[in-house]
Amino acid sequence: MLLSIQLQREFGALLLAAVAACVAWEDGDVWDYDGHKLKDSDFLALWPLPQKVQSSAVSFQLSASRFQFTHAEGSSAGSDCSILQNAFRRYFDYIFGFTKKDRDQRRRNAAGSEVLELQVAITSPDAECDGFPSLTSDESYELSVDQPSAVLKAPKVWGALRGLETFSQLVYEDAYGARNINKTGVSDFPRFAHRGVLLDSSRHYLPLKVILANLEAMAMNKYNVFHWHISDDQSFPYVSRMFPDLSQKGSYHPYTHVYTPADVKMVIEFARMRGIRVIAEFDTPGHTQSWGFGQKDLLTPCYTGSSPSGTYGPVNPILNTTYDFMAGFFKEISTVFPDAYVHLGGDEVDFSCWKSNPDIQKFMDQQGFGKDYSKLESFYIQRLLDIVSSTDKGYMVWQEVFDNGVKLKMDTLIHVWKGNEAQYQAEMARVTGAGYRTLLSTPWYLNRISYGQDWRDAYKADPCNFTGTDAQKKLVIGGEACLWGEYVDASNLTPRLWPRASAVAERLWSDQGVRDISDAYVRLVQHRCRMVERGIPAEPLFTGYCRHEYSGV
């Protein structure tokens, strides 16, 4: 008995892949529901909003003593699928966390009023239980909540993970603390394939548990990329097997403020369990001061007049030893990080040191670069890209690499981060006009804070808001919320990031038409309290309260 509270979106084009996310649906704004009832509904505290929801006032109970996750008959995943087994435990805990598994719980209601299981069916022959998520992973799923069995169908485990999150979000607690869920149908897939969060572990070292907690929060928001800006000027915490001096000498502390190979492996596996890719960024040739302590001659010696000043600039692009080092280093990186992409940085190269160095000047003359140091930068990047290509990795780069005219493989991903709204929209047009795929971060530099509800601005931005053809729009693969680390460490990272990054998450997952900020506010308030209940100290949007307040300090 489906009621009129329907979020039914009458679209017929489920076949469109996520790369078509910028191409608007033809049917316009068809969100047709009874606004007030919806906003008061516990059972519609969904975030990010799925593509299609059919909800009903018919409710069922869930009992911690009886409910179970099961593998559906015919599913290509079974109890040996660690991703699903791990997710079952996690979501059971989220759903029943505050409830004792009480055998004396009041007896099952009249027949037909309880959901006893969620059957999970992976429908394609390869569930990808042992794989890593990728840019082309299928994250779609179909969820049908009914009694006695709810059913979650997904072609791959990645979609099942998203569906489990949605299922858990549909569960609500009544006044007795009992868990309930309404008869619901969900059909869902992400608008964009690349939905990332950047954390910066160089400006401040981030203890492993902070990174893991944020991976958990990311999964609650259906993010699928952890962009790990692991090194920068300030410190080099990555422990390289091949070049251990990099962290030994370049980290804040060689034992307490580093990521060992075991740490990195744990981050990657923890992320994989949640359908999250880990894309490491080793930013060069700028932002590399910390590399210089552990790798002799890597950085350019700066000069004052005719003698070295004792300070160093960007990576020295004129020495063969530089490229030998990079070849060895990125070979290691290509094996440590399984993702098909590595982020090579390439932003904000300061030319002043290069200009001061007589050897560099000589090289510029030999190469016929004149006084155009961006040509030298391109020379370096070009060789670096060749090195990384030889490791069979694709690469992401910050927009300057494109802006400076470096010759790039067509599968390069250009990461837009600069300028005001008009400027980044023009950049998105230029990048896609040149045929490159791109992702947006400019409006989502969440390290920038201001008083009040700045999540609203993040929510309003859209990666497809630029002037371009449908073909260009199809080249937009998504975006990333960035939390640069100058003013952030373990003490304040999580509440600063959440739920502000949730605003970005919905923009990247939900349909382009999902833009009602009042509706978003009501759902986000509930979603934020849900994160708090799950142990994530997400900060409040405004006055009010959560049933279970954050219980840390």
Add this chain to the structure above:
Amino acid sequence: MLLSIQLQREFGALLLAAVAACVAWEDGDVWDYDGHKLKDSDFLALWPLPQKVQSSAVSFQLSASRFQFTHAEGSSAGSDCSILQNAFRRYFDYIFGFTKKDRDQRRRNAAGSEVLELQVAITSPDAECDGFPSLTSDESYELSVDQPSAVLKAPKVWGALRGLETFSQLVYEDAYGARNINKTGVSDFPRFAHRGVLLDSSRHYLPLKVILANLEAMAMNKYNVFHWHISDDQSFPYVSRMFPDLSQKGSYHPYTHVYTPADVKMVIEFARMRGIRVIAEFDTPGHTQSWGFGQKDLLTPCYTGSSPSGTYGPVNPILNTTYDFMAGFFKEISTVFPDAYVHLGGDEVDFSCWKSNPDIQKFMDQQGFGKDYSKLESFYIQRLLDIVSSTDKGYMVWQEVFDNGVKLKMDTLIHVWKGNEAQYQAEMARVTGAGYRTLLSTPWYLNRISYGQDWRDAYKADPCNFTGTDAQKKLVIGGEACLWGEYVDASNLTPRLWPRASAVAERLWSDQGVRDISDAYVRLVQHRCRMVERGIPAEPLFTGYCRHEYSGV
């Protein structure tokens, strides 16, 4: 053997009380020390900077196995002084927290290189062990660190608490993790008598442990007033014995989001142990929407045309029942909160509802108030002040009460919070010109955040920067850092407040001449890491690291 690293301030006017804090020393800037050595010194990570420090490079060890706090012979406090006993335990933990009490620790060095005890001597006949701190409490102390005994002398326990904090800040960890302290002399007292932090438990409920954690952080910064803005429009969490419906109906949740009498008692005692006063604010007649749910007819019914609109405005000032209620309520408050002052609010009264109400209009006519609703506000406040006076309490009020010309007892404290710099300085001049004591909060609304190091602005502000006579300046009793609760709850309160409130703490404690922001930065970075090590998630000032990072999520 004192070295040249001296922070010796050649002042001879220790007799000046804190109320003279705005009267500048005659000798100008006499900080005379070797800047670089100082800035690198672990043993000068003092915050807030004491009035006088003589430091030396001679260092002693402290052993967790042997060191003890003792009551000096002749001290008026002994082992029955719970404030000191509690503080001894606390500071032992801060000093040796990361060290096991290891009996096999390497043997005592050659004679004369270890501090075996800190003797605490309370020098006045009444130590005030069982008392409450007050506006006139003596917080001065003298500390002499030498071997084998360090000595801390203070007239009262309040000064001893401040001296224990300073002693703990002098202790530093060497590369072996051993605790060391240098030969040091400190002579110290606060510049201002009232150094407060305002927390708002109405916009968001603050669980007890958050309040207690912040009292701990306050003690680390020598704050001495917790201004508890306990109620406001959004919720009324204070459980009144006499009017239990106020919280039963006016809190976010009548059981989980309230402060019971036992909770309040615990906050007061926890604060007392740290020399911190608890000044409760029950803001009226505005900011009282939440009171209306549990107290019939307390609020003014607003009208649309000639009929009640169903909404309510400020407290209804024309009914005798209002004053009967207030008399009963503040009688209770006067017994629950031992402090000699209660904060009565009085800010931001919106007249529109009063204007709409025909009964109010009639009353205005009868009283001859014309259309001047600030006269009605004054009428209310006047009667409220009389009620509170009859409970033998002094009162603090927000500046509007003074601005509106309410007749005030001369011992009223006027709390300045409005305007820009020129405006609040003019207000401070007006208030003190009229002979009232005042305290400043305008530049210290720490709920307002911006990107970057905004602690610097807080640090630069000074309550005495206004045009006035010495007599006027003597009326400045201090200030308060305010963290209003619209966007703050347990999830983000502590890192948002600290170490930004530390900047205010030094302004209020240290000499007026302590203004070197580069020196402050170096010390504050260390102080912030110390807070983190003690379990307070104080946020970072900028890039860098702490030896022991915050280990919560």
